[in-house]
Amino acid sequence: MYALVTGASRGIGRAIALQLAQRGYDLLLVARSEDQLTTLAQEIGTKYQHQAKVLATDLAAPDAAATVAAWATQQTNQLTMLVNNAGYGLWGRFEQLSLPEQQNMLQLNMHLPVALTHALLPALRKVSKAYILNVASTAAYQAVPSLTLYAASKAFLLSFSRGLRYELKGTGISVSCLSPGATTTSFADRAGMGAELQATANKVSMTAEAVAETAVAGLLAGEAEIIPGVLNKVSAGLTSVVPKGIVEKIAAGIYEKYL
Template sequence: MAYALVTGASRGIGRAIALQLAQRGYDLLLVARSENQLTTLALEIGAKYQHQAHVLALDLAAPGAAETVATWATQQTDQMAVLVNNAGYGLWGRFEQLGLAEQQNMMQLNMSLPVALTHALLPALHKVPKAYILNVSSTAAYQAVPSLSLYAASKAFLLSFSRGLRYELKTSNISVTCLSPGATTTGFTDRAGMGAELQATANKVSMTPEAVAQAAVAGLLAGEAEIVPGVLNKVSAGLTSIVPKGIVEKIAAGIYEKYL
C-alpha cells in the first residue's frame, strides 16, 4: 500500500490534507509535536477510511529532525509515494523588534526542514511508479509583506525551490507542487502574535482548512505546478506580477503595519 508522509499534521491544513489523502486511498505517516492530536487523527483515519496511520511526535525545528523523520519513515514502508511539507509558522512584527532566535527557529522550520526532508526522501520517492511532493507555501510568497518580512521571504524561498525542483524532476516519476493558501482558519494569526483587529480582518476572507486541502490534494494528484485556492487569493497573487512592487508593498503595509 502506498504511503503519504505529512509534516505538521496535528491540526489545520496538515490535518485536513492527511484526511483527504486517506480518503483517496493512501496510508499515512503523520508527524508533528503533539502526540495526542496525532493519535486522535490516526484513530479517525482508521475508523473512517480503514487505512493505517503511523505517528511520530517530534519538534521539527530541532537539529537533526529531518534525518530522524526520514529514517523513521523508511522503516515504516518501502512504498513512499507522497511527501507533504506542511510544517511552518509565521511571526508578526517589525524585524528589529522580534527576537532573532525565534525568527531563526521559524526559518529553520519553514525552509531548512522541507529542503532537508525532501533531499533525504527523494531516493525513496524514486522507487515507486508515481510520486508527489507538496510544499505548503503562502500567498505571502508572491510579494514582500512589511511586518511579516521574514515569514513572506521564507515562503518565497519555498515557492522558488518548488519551481526549480519541479523542473529538475520533470522527466522523472516525481511531480512537485507548491500550495499557496491565503488566510485560513488554522490559528495562524494566534501563533504569529497578531492583534484582535488584524485577526478579525483575516477572518472575513478566511477559507476553511478542509476547502484548502480539497483543492490541494486534487491539484497535487493532477500534477499542477502551483495551487492558489480561492478566487480572491488567485486574483491577489496574479496582480502582484503586474502591479509595481512598491505599490504592492504599500498595500500590504497598510493592511498589516497599521495594527502594530
C-alpha cells in the first residue's frame, strides 16, 4: 500500500507521513526541499522499515500535478491514498499584498489538489479501498479578514471535498477533509504574521503530531470532515449558527488589529 503526501517535508504533512508509516504504509513524499524529504525518508526506513520514495519539485508550478502524477504511477500500481497537504497562507490586506504572490498561493492551495486528484483517480480506482485527504483549515468555515484569499481557498477545498465525496459514493474511494486550527508549524512565518499575532496563536496551538494522529484516524474511519481539538470543533460549529457579520467581526478583531 502506497500513500502519496504532498507538502511532506515539514509540519502537518511530515507528521501525517510518519503516522501512515507507523500504520503500515509505504510513502511517496513530495515537496520542494529534497534534503528534508530525504531525511524524512531515512527516518521512515529506519524507524518503521517501510519504503519512502521522494520527489523534490515546485508544487506551485503549473505543470506540477502532471509531473507528480506521472512519477507516482511509475513508482507503484498500488496507490491507495492521496494526501493533498501542500499549501500556505498570506497575512495582510488583499489590496496591499502582491497579486502574483496571492495567485501563487491559490495555485498551490486550490488548483494543485484539484488537478492531482483528477489525474490520480484512475489509479485509486484500481484498488478495493482508497482514500483522499484534503487538508483545509478551520478558516474554511468563515471569512477571515486579512487572511481573505487563504480562507477563501480553504473554503473551496472544503466544498470540493464534500461534493467529490458524494460523487464517489459506492466506488471504494473515501474522501475526507481535514480542518486544523492553529498548529505549531511554520505557517505563521510563511504567512508573514507578526510576533504578537504568532504569540496569540501559540496559546491555542496544537502540535503537528496531535493533528496528524487525529487526521489519520479519522481518514481511515471514513469521516467526512475532521476537525482536531475540542476548541476548534466548537468554533467551527458556531459559524453555522452565529450571524456571518458577527463571525467576521470576531475574526477581524483577532487578525486585523496587529496589521
